[in-house]
Amino acid sequence: MRILILGGDGYLGWPTAMNLAVENEVWVVDNYLRRRIAEATDSEPLIATPSLTERARLFEAVSGNRIETIIGDLGDPDLMYDIVQRVQPECIIHYAEQPSAPYSMRGFKEARETLQNNLNVTFNCIWAVKDIVPDCHIIKLGTMGEYGTPNIDIEEGWLDIEHKGRKDKFLFPRAAGSLYHTTKVLDTDLIWFYVRTYGIRVTDLMQGPVYGLSTDEADLDQGLVPNFNYDDIFGTVVNRFLVQAVAGIPLTVYGGGGQTRGYLNLRDTLQCVRLSVENPADKGTLRIFNQFTETLSVNDIATKIKTVGDSMGLGVNIKSIENPRKEREEHYYNPTHTGLLDLGLEPNYMTDDVIASMLERIVVNKDNINTDRIMPRVRWNA
Numbered sequence: 001m002r003i004l005i006l007g008g009d010g011y012l013g014w015p016t017a018m019n020l021a022v023e024n025e026v027w028v029v030d031n032y033l034r035r036r037i038a039e040a041t042d043s044e045p046l047i048a049t050p051s052l053t054e055r056a057r058l059f060e061a062v063s064g065n066r067i068e069t070i071i072g073d074l075g076d077p078d079l080m081y082d083i084v085q086r087v088q089p090e091c092i093i094h095y096a097e098q099p100s101a102p103y104s105m106r107g108f109k110e111a112r113e114t115l116q117n118n119l120n121v122t123f124n125c126i127w128a129v130k131d132i133v134p135d136c137h138i139i140k141l142g143t144m145g146e147y148g149t150p151n152i153d154i155e156e157g158w159l160d161i162e163h164k165g166r167k168d169k170f171l172f173p174r175a176a177g178s179l180y181h182t183t184k185v186l187d188t189d190l191i192w193f194y195v196r197t198y199g200i201r202v203t204d205l206m207q208g209p210v211y212g213l214s215t216d217e218a219d220l221d222q223g224l225v226p227n228f229n230y231d232d233i234f235g236t237v238v239n240r241f242l243v244q245a246v247a248g249i250p251l252t253v254y255g256g257g258g259q260t261r262g263y264l265n266l267r268d269t270l271q272c273v274r275l276s277v278e279n280p281a282d283k284g285t286l287r288i289f290n291q292f293t294e295t296l297s298v299n300d301i302a303t304k305i306k307t308v309g310d311s312m313g314l315g316v317n318i319k320s321i322e323n324p325r326k327e328r329e330e331h332y333y334n335p336t337h338t339g340l341l342d343l344g345l346e347p348n349y350m351t352d353d354v355i356a357s358m359l360e361r362i363v364v365n366k367d368n369i370n371t372d373r374i375m376p377r378v379r380w381n382a
């Protein structure tokens with residue numbers, strides 16, 4: 001299959017590109033927005049990563065599989081149209097957004113940049129598909145954060161409602177907790193409008209926070225490692241706690257630590273995306289999957305990492321700090337997630353062995369840890 005990956009230099013985009021390049025023709029596009037923001041906010045990854053073109057060259061040398069790379073801003077409609085015309089993709093995987101909630105809450109400039117970038121790329125992608133390759137399957141990365149933490153079970157994208165004796169089906173109500181998450185809600189609404197109006201086919205993957213840095217392809221060479229962030233801007237909670245455990249810093253639980261979310265291993269992101277590629281949504285359908293494998297509270301994660309870290313002699317402490325975000329610290333959370341399991345997803349859970357292998361990998365790179373990047377630098381109420 002000819003697959004175009006938007007945001008192919010990112011934490012998820014790069015390992016996805018390598019994984020799919022083994023059996024498909026893969027093109028990736030990126031404008032290094034994440035690298036630029038990471039540099040500007042002093043949030044660089046634990047392990048330095050070569051440029052996208054160098055990574056592709058290295059991957060071809062070690063695996064024999066080719067990845068075509070293009071550097072450019074997909075917020076520019078001319079570039080999006082040119083690329084889609086040239087590649088004629090059968091599937092587009094759209095990762096190309098500004099994904100940091102804290103960055104989107106830093107101030108007006110960052111909020112506007114996030115809003116414009118994320119909506120522009122989604123809008124340009126929809127139009128290029130509609131005009132050039134209307135049969136192409138768009139796989140769009142959404143987030144479980146679109147739903148927020150409602151006091152009812154979260155369904156897989158849609159909700160049947162009976163109101164005053166009549167029934168209909170709607171997108172599940174959304175209540176995002178940051179401007180970034182709100183751009184994902186807006187993306188979904190935009191996509192749903194174009195699906196029902198023009199009959200394009202889309203899978204929206206409502207993904208939970210991802211952790212890990214190991215995949216079959218990334219492990220072939222240190223230069224192929226995904227961007228692994230542990231800072232307060234780009235780092236996701238599990239990755240942050242792992243680095244804090246190795247650095248000897250108490251794990252920074254925000255407030256009460258009862259915040260519960262659906263998590264998944266990076267290897268499972270690759271599985272879920274691959275299953276979506278191989279089983280495309282029908283034409284005129286917006287298919288939504290909740291993409292995670294297990295729900296855990298922040299306290300659960302801290303305790304698991306402490307247990308494994310202590311067994312390795314790291315002497316891990318846990319400390320509650322003032323919550324920089326506006327969010328419920330105790331809440332009901334029960335999201336459905338059967339769609340991807342039905343397609344064949346085989347979860348890699350957060351076992352002690354998985355935690356130990358991630359900690360071992362970080363211990364080797366301990367000297368790179370910059371402890372100034374650990375404490376939250378952005379507050380929701382600032």
Ligand SMILES: NC(=O)c1ccc[n+]([C@@H]2O[C@H](COP(=O)([O-])OP(=O)(O)OC[C@H]3O[C@@H](n4cnc5c(N)ncnc54)[C@H](O)[C@@H]3O)[C@@H](O)[C@H]2O)c1
Nearest residue numbers: 007010011012030031032033034074096097099141209210
């Ligand atoms: N990492 C997670 O835990 C997680 C969880 C849920 C959803 N997601 C979603 O998955 C997607 C990928 O996340 P990630 O963690 O890999 O983020 P990332 O920032 O590492 O990757 C996104 C990539 O897109 C690129 N990009 C952004 N705007 C672009 C533009 N205008 N033109 C070209 N390239 C552009 C960035 O430079 C970056 O390399 C995002 O949409 C994110 O919202 C991620």
